[in-house]
Amino acid sequence: MTASTVVNDFTLSVATVNGSGSASSNTILAKTIFRMGVPVAPKNLFPSNIAGLPTWYLVRVTERGWKCASGRRDFTVAFNETTIDQDIRLVPPGGVLVVDEDIRKAEQVGRSDITVYAVPMGSIAKPFGPDPRLRKLLANMVYVGVVAELLGLDLEVLRQAVHDQFAGKEKVVKLNLDVVMAGIEHARAHLDASRCPFRVQRRNLTGGQILIEGNQAAALGALMGGATFCAWYPITPSSSLCEAFIDYAREHRTDQATGVARFAQVQAEDELASIGLVIGAGWAGARAFTATAGPGISLMAELTGFAYYAEVPAVIVDVQRVGPSTGMPTRNQQSDIRCCQRLSHGDTEHIVLLPAGPEELYELMQQALDLAERYQTPVFLMSELDMGMNIWMSQPLRYPERPLDRGKVLDKEGLKAAAEFARYKDVDGDGIPYRTLPGTHHPKAPYFTRGSGHTESAGYTEDAQEYRVVLDRLKRKIDGSTRDTPRPVIEGEGEIGLIHFGSSAFAVEEAREILSAKGLRTRSCRVRALPLHDEVMDFVRACKVVYVVEQNRDGQLADSVRLRAPELATRVRSILEYGGLPMTAQPILDVLSVGKREPVHV
Amino acid sequence: MSETTAQTNHVGLKKDDYGGAKTTLCVGCGHDQITRWIIQAAYESGVDPYNVAKTSGIGCSSKTPAYFIGRGFGINSCHGRMPSVATGASLANRNLVVIGVSGDGDTASIGMGQFVHAVRRNTDMVYIVENNGVYGLTKGQFSATSDKGAHVKSGETNAFADIDLCNLALNLGCGFVARSFSGDGKQMVALIRAAIAHRGFALIDAISPCVTFNNLPDSSKGFQWLREHDVALHELGFVAPYDAPQVEQQPGVPLSVDMPDGSHIVLRRLGDNEHDPTDFKAAENILARDRRTPGRIETGLLYYKPATLNPPLEDIAHLGDTPLALLGAEELRPSRGAFEGILAAHH
Numbered sequence: 002m003t004a005s006t007v008v009n010d011f012t013l014s015v016a017t018v019n020g021s022g023s024a025s026s027n028t029i030l031a032k033t034i035f036r037m038g039v040p041v042a043p044k045n046l047f048p049s050n051i052a053g054l055p056t057w058y059l060v061r062v063t064e065r066g067w068k069c070a071s072g073r074r075d076f077t078v079a080f081n082e083t084t085i086d087q088d089i090r091l092v093p094p095g096g097v098l099v100v101d102e103d104i105r106k107a108e109q110v111g112r113s114d115i116t117v118y119a120v121p122m123g124s125i126a127k128p129f130g131p132d133p134r135l136r137k138l139l140a141n142m143v144y145v146g147v148v149a150e151l152l153g154l155d156l157e158v159l160r161q162a163v164h165d166q167f168a169g170k171e172k173v174v175k176l177n178l179d180v181v182m183a184g185i186e187h188a189r190a191h192l193d194a195s196r197c198p199f200r201v202q203r204r205n206l207t208g209g210q211i212l213i214e215g216n217q218a219a220a221l222g223a224l225m226g227g228a229t230f231c232a233w234y235p236i237t238p239s240s241s242l243c244e245a246f247i248d249y250a251r252e253h254r255t256d257q258a259t260g261v262a263r264f265a266q267v268q269a270e271d272e273l274a275s276i277g278l279v280i281g282a283g284w285a286g287a288r289a290f291t292a293t294a295g296p297g298i299s300l301m302a303e304l305t306g307f308a309y310y311a312e313v314p315a316v317i318v319d320v321q322r323v324g325p326s327t328g329m330p331t332r333n334q335q336s337d338i339r340c341c342q343r344l345s346h347g348d349t350e351h352i353v354l355l356p357a358g359p360e361e362l363y364e365l366m367q368q369a370l371d372l373a374e375r376y377q378t379p380v381f382l383m384s385e386l387d388m389g390m391n392i393w394m395s396q397p398l399r400y401p402e403r404p405l406d407r408g409k410v411l412d413k414e415g416l417k418a419a420a421e422f423a424r425y426k427d428v429d430g431d432g433i434p435y436r437t438l439p440g441t442h443h444p445k446a447p448y449f450t451r452g453s454g455h456t457e458s459a460g461y462t463e464d465a466q467e468y469r470v471v472l473d474r475l476k477r478k479i480d481g482s483t484r485d486t487p488r489p490v491i492e493g494e495g496e497i498g499l500i501h502f503g504s505s506a507f508a509v510e511e512a513r514e515i516l517s518a519k520g521l522r523t524r525s526c527r528v529r530a531l532p533l534h535d536e537v538m539d540f541v542r543a544c545k546v547v548y549v550v551e552q553n554r555d556g557q558l559a560d561s562v563r564l565r566a567p568e569l570a571t572r573v574r575s576i577l578e579y580g581g582l583p584m585t586a587q588p589i590l591d592v593l594s595v596g597k598r599e600p601v602h603v
Numbered sequence: 604m605s606e607t608t609a610q611t612n613h614v615g616l617k618k619d620d621y622g623g624a625k626t627t628l629c630v631g632c633g634h635d636q637i638t639r640w641i642i643q644a645a646y647e648s649g650v651d652p653y654n655v656a657k658t659s660g661i662g663c664s665s666k667t668p669a670y671f672i673g674r675g676f677g678i679n680s681c682h683g684r685m686p687s688v689a690t691g692a693s694l695a696n697r698n699l700v701v702i703g704v705s706g707d708g709d710t711a712s713i714g715m716g717q718f719v720h721a722v723r724r725n726t727d728m729v730y731i732v733e734n735n736g737v738y739g740l741t742k743g744q745f746s747a748t749s750d751k752g753a754h755v756k757s758g759e760t761n762a763f764a765d766i767d768l769c770n771l772a773l774n775l776g777c778g779f780v781a782r783s784f785s786g787d788g789k790q791m792v793a794l795i796r797a798a799i800a801h802r803g804f805a806l807i808d809a810i811s812p813c814v815t816f817n818n819l820p821d822s823s824k825g826f827q828w829l830r831e832h833d834v835a836l837h838e839l840g841f842v843a844p845y846d847a848p849q850v851e852q853q854p855g856v857p858l859s860v861d862m863p864d865g866s867h868i869v870l871r872r873l874g875d876n877e878h879d880p881t882d883f884k885a886a887e888n889i890l891a892r893d894r895r896t897p898g899r900i901e902t903g904l905l906y907y908k909p910a911t912l913n914p915p916l917e918d919i920a921h922l923g924d925t926p927l928a929l930l931g932a933e934e935l936r937p938s939r940g941a942f943e944g945i946l947a948a949h950h
Binding site (some may be wrong): 211212213221224225227229230232249253254255256259260261262263264265266267269270271273274275276277278279280281282283284285286287289303304307311397398400401404405437438439440441442443444446447448449450451452453461 | 651652653654656657658668669673674675676677678679680681684686687688689690691692693694695696698699716717719720724920921922923926927928929930931932934935936937939941942945946949950
């Protein structure tokens with residue numbers, strides 16, 4: 002280590018080919034650093050492909066605990082022949098390149114401004130794996146050893162991470178550990194670690210926290226939130242959410258003695274069916290959800306409108322990816338919020354929840370199930386590929402203390418006490434009617450659910466007035482949902498405001514701190530639900546100029562803000578990033594400090 | 604079962620208790636006949652009306668759930684989407700008697716994908732297709748079950764072969780495949796009762812003439828044609844354990860198919876026909892024969908395979924006695940210890 006060594010502040014990048022088995026290696030590295038008490042933010046940039054296309058795994062290491070991407074590749078492990086030139090180019094001056102010698106010899110790298118380590122990965126792995134396929138997998142473990150040695154990772158912590166990664170498979174654990182050790186020994190013998198400008202040093206900055214994928218956190222929210230029904234159609238990046246729910250439910254909702262399940266799941270034939278299954282289950286009283294991505298949302302449009310108008314609970318998780326159409330299925334965007342809020346034909350508006358990070362995915366998934374039953378309507382939980390499929394550092398998730406909110410359901414006893422039951426009548430003045438569940442044994446209970454014109458007592462109608470009464474009440478109902486939906490998180494001071502949501506929040510957080518250090522104080526309003534709360538408008542009013550930071554081309558949230566307060570529209574501007582890569586602080590800094598795009602002088 | 608001697612069924616309900624709203628379909632519509640048979644069958648079988656979930660899509664047929672079992676719960680969903688909605692409801696509350704009513708457009712065109720997959724999953728439901736070979740509500744377009752060469756009133760001729768839903772269901776492994784005619788009340792009632800008793804997907808493809816758009820004399824889905832060409836495979840009866848003993852009125856020993864719940868489907872030979880509905884090959888042969896002979900329609904129970912040999916979705920899903928809809932938080936939320944165990948893997 003020298004005086005110029007950078008401790009705990011760099012981004013590690015591993016360039017490999019997808020399907021080559023590097024996921025385990027990368028997880029082991031990220032977990033080891035995390036368990037050394039140093040915060041990590043891993044981002045997997047993977048292609049829409051099973052094997053053979055380039056993949057980069059980035060681990061941002063910072064003591065400050067930034068969770069957004071850095072946009073840098075300070076320490077690169079180059080393992081992919083097809084991207085080697087690009088990977089060499091992207092290492093910033095002063096950075097490190099560990100290259101597989103079979104791909105590029107050290108003297109052929111051609112960068113005098115970076116530290117280059119060439120390692121014969123394949124040769125080191127060879128003695129451990131006679132089979133070429135296995136050898137390829139094991140070569141990934143060689144770089145784990147090399148990187149561990151160069152960064153000074155704790156060997157015991159690393160060993161434990163390898164154990165956990167292959168838990169229960171002792172032979173596999175031993176083989177992988179042997180290869181990791183071979184990598185370490187090679188580095189000790191042949192590489193000068195003192196030339197490496199980056200080191201990881203133990204800290205105590207991750208105590209009590211967990212590492213979890215957003216999709217797992219949302220699935221756990223569904224489990225703890227009492228979801229009993231899941232219908233889904235495989236689509237990236239949402240499949241692993243449903244699969245995680247099914248795994249949790251199989252373990253925790255199945256009577257081990259009898260095999261009786263306290264949940265049901267259907268892998269549907271398409272998203273038309275998955276939303277139909279959810280609506281049927283919700284109508285009959287199950288707490289039902291589906292998870293999908295943009296293309297699936299499009300297919301769900303008709304039935305979602307039906308559920309809005311017929312007032313059937315449903316939770317739809319949209320793990321957003323780049324659109325339109327197939328777009329870039331494995332890249333990140335926040336471009337479905339407009340579509341989801343208005344999904345379907347006719348005058349339709351849905352409750353939309355906007356979590357940021359795994360903790361909120363877990364909490365708001367539970368709340369979505371409550372809100373869907375409370376408001377008897379579809380509720381969208383907007384996740385993103387970045388949040389859903391990457392591992393995130395998170396405060397430990399809390400055991401839910403609140404009872405499940407099953408909403409205004411009249412059972413047999415309730416009906417006996419009620420003077421009358423009219424399915425679509427506003428009894429309490431909050432726009433939310435009472436409902437009964439099929440199978441309720443009382444003469445007042447039955448009603449007929451239809452998407453066509455209906456009266457307050459669920460009768461068929463084509464009468465203008467009767468139709469309007471129902472439609473206007475629906476508007477009041479959804480508008481009133483801001484009573485119960487999560488309020489915006491507002492902080493800071495100054496004349497410049499930043500409105501944001503979802504994964505953009507982490508970039509905004511970092512940008513605000515950098516700006517503050519330069520003397521520019523900003524306010525922040527993190528929106529967590531649609532329809533927008535009045536506080537958001539108050540926030541705009543309190544600022545001279547407001548930037549809505551979002552990951553889509555059209556400024557979808559900015560439009561919603563302008564529509565809600567047209568008199569303030571001119572002070573609402575956009576900072577947009579929609580290339581599909583994980584959001585960084587840079588686009589915000591570009592606008593607010595460097596002035597590359599749109600200078601601001603307050 | 605004789606309603607003439609009893610005012611109430613074995614659960615103490617009158618036939619009126621199974622009635623619904625007044626129909627708004629055309630006078631003489633086959634669908635209204637089927638509505639009547641559903642009411643009759645539910646009454647005779649003593650179905651608990653509060654447990655009935657009536658599901659449908661869009662079309663004339665899909666309107667009919669409003670016209671029967673008003674004490675049941677109905678959901679008139681979107682075009683072609685009833686199978687998924689019905690499957691969701693059936694899993695949410697396995698005590699429900701799910702009755703789906705669809706049409707040839709709703710099932711054989713826009714809803715074909717969902718129909719096929721509901722059969723494949725073996726959703727526990729009665730699925731009645733009120734099949735008239737024409738789009739009624741949109742005024743007379745051909746449907747996917749219209750015969751090739753069929754005419755409609757406008758004079759247009761259908762260029763495409765029809766889809767045989769029974770053949771399709773049979774080949775998809777459906778455990779209860781029947782074809783019937785809305786005008787044959789005795790057969791329809793027996794089939795609906797048997798379909799309700801069957802655990803799993805029960806298809807009744809009921810030819811149900813459209814008096815307004817497809818009742819021409821040469822239409823194979825018109826009343827005149829069916830009266831002249833409908834060949835019943837058997838005289839069909841349904842006997843449940845609670846039914847009054849039947850008085851034998853006709854000679855001959857009927858074929859009796861036992862159902863796992865103790866009911867029997869009684870099939871009495873008619874003319875030269877002798878069909879054993881547990882014989883898959885025989886069912887295939889009948890459908891192939893009808894296909895070769897345009898206009899020939901054979902009705903009755905084509906194929907039956909009990910749930911014991913063909914488990915319904917709720918069994919595959921290992922559902923317990925308490926419906927999912929009625930489980931409380933204590934049965935749904937894992938304990939604190941279990942929760943901490945889940946999180947432990949993430950430290």
